[in-house]
Amino acid sequence: MSLDIRTKDGAKALQSQIGEAVRAIAAQHGITLTKNSATYGADGLSLRLGFAPPATEESEKAKWATQAPRFGLPGDRFGATITVGKDDFRVVGIDPKSPAKPVRLSRVTDGAAFKCNVPAAIAAFAKLPTLA
Numbered sequence: 001m002s003l004d005i006r007t008k009d010g011a012k013a014l015q016s017q018i019g020e021a022v023r024a025i026a027a028q029h030g031i032t033l034t035k036n037s038a039t040y041g042a043d044g045l046s047l048r049l050g051f052a053p054p055a056t057e058e059s060e061k062a063k064w065a066t067q068a069p070r071f072g073l074p075g076d077r078f079g080a081t082i083t084v085g086k087d088d089f090r091v092v093g094i095d096p097k098s099p100a101k102p103v104r105l106s107r108v109t110d111g112a113a114f115k116c117n118v119p120a121a122i123a124a125f126a127k128l129p130t131l132a
Helices: 008-028 058-071 119-126
Strands: 032-041 046-054 080-083 085-096 103-107 113-116
Touching: 008 046, 008 080, 058 085, 080 119, 085 113, 103 119, 113 119
Parallel strands: none
Antiparallel strands: 032 046, 080 085, 085 103, 103 113
């Protein structure tokens, strides 16, 4: 099946397929596709792609320090072990683009990834000893 990339539907379909392929290739290299925009017209289709390097513990810690206070969370608690429910979790990051559950956690027992809402995180941080 061929696509007419001079039409909106054709351009969107091709952009979507290219985006899926590029995401898969980027994932193989530990990078993230952050932008996939397109313009189309009589001259064809033009894509604009953006990528982000792999996150490191250092970059996640720096992001936590700057972003956590925006949510009322302590900026110095990256890497802390907190208890939410009956499980212990390590604080591994923050995702400001996900305001409902911005706190990224890793369960201590198996490393499974979880997200946590701000009130639950604040309550868990309150149970920790004060840092000197």
